[in-house]
Amino acid sequence: MEKINKVLLLGSNGQIGSNIKKKLFKIGKKNKCLSKQELNLENLVSIEKSLNKIKPNMIINAAAFTKVDEAEIKKKKCYKINVLSTKKIADWCYKNNCFLVHYSTVYIFDGKNNKDWKENNKPKPINFYGKSKLEAEKKIFSSKCNYLILRLNWIYSDYGNNFPSKIIKKIKKEKNLSIVNDQFGTPNHAEFISNISIKILQKIINSKINPKILNISARGKTNYYKLTEKILNKLGSAFQSCNLIPIDSYTYRKLGKNTPIVKRPSNSLLNLRKLENFLNVKMPYWDQIFEKKIKKLIKNTLKNY
Ligand SMILES: NC(=O)c1ccc[n+]([C@@H]2O[C@H](COP(=O)([O-])OP(=O)(O)OC[C@H]3O[C@@H](n4cnc5c(N)ncnc54)[C@H](OP(=O)(O)O)[C@@H]3O)[C@@H](O)[C@H]2O)c1
Secondary structure, three states: OOOOOOEEEEOOOOHHHHHHHHHHHHOOOOOEEEOOOOOOOOOHHHHHHHHHHHOOOEEEEOOOOOOHHHHHHOHHHHHHHHHHHHHHHHHHHHHOOOEEEEEEEHHHOOOOOOOOEOOOOOOOOOOHHHHHHHHHHHHHHHHOOOEEEEEEOEEEOOOOOOHHHHHHHHHHHOOEEEEEOOOEEOEEEHHHHHHHHHHHHHHHHHHOOOOOEEEOOOEOOEEHHHHHHHHHHHHOHHHOOOEEEEEOHHHHHHHOOOOOOOOOOOEOOEOOHHHHHHHOOOOOEHHHHHHHHHHHHHHHHHHOO
């Protein structure tokens, strides 16, 4: 890899993108960040034009259609943003000797595994979002560009649309709340994931060793019901009238009468061996980070609601 001096970040207003943006100076000197307003990836023609103008030698793609339920209804839009735009970007990277860093997801797997997912496990997505993210990975492989794919699981941040913020709003509004107790994963704060991403990129630049595909997550696991209990506890006495009801995914999906609720993997745990070996550090447990971050998330969510 030649010397990185110009990094282009796409999706710079998202949960991951906005955190990467703050640390980008650690990677390149003449960087550029683009939000959806500045480069809409649905406009495929504009991608090449923008890239030709900016001429980055590294692209970090944190932009994506991330609304898992909506993806089932807006398949065309999701495919364009997640698959076709990624192909354009990857092809440009190949032609222009640019290193592509792309975020992907544990949703490329079917969740039917009693162990955590390794980077080389066989993907088999069970919803359209997962299928689109897997297709995007395949487009990157076939482009022959120099790439790094970083796979993530349950992301939350101080702002934005994520499970904790949605659940806080529901707890405030509803008396009885059914939450699935058979979907397992690791809640990861976007700042933590972004800091690890930057460390990985620094190591790749310094060592010239590229692991190609890496899972990033903290350690430990929970399910959505237990996570909601934790959030409810943190909300304090004014919210304790909300009654949480554990429910299995099958029954929960049947509750979505007019708008069918999409299938999600039951096991979203990522194996960390490759990541920990590469960085030569042990990842912290998710709940240590959560304890530090949840207050701000609650404050921001209630302020904007
Ligand atoms: N969130 C999770 O739990 C999770 C889990 C696993 C993997 N991932 C992956 O991690 C990456 C980052 O996710 P995130 O949580 O940061 O998602 P996010 O907060 O939804 O951010 C995605 C960003 O993409 C932008 N975007 C959407 N459509 C676009 C378009 N047509 N053109 C340009 N930009 C567009 C969004 O802009 P607007 O905000 O203006 O719409 C947003 O800033 C994604 O690749 C995602 O698939 C996320």
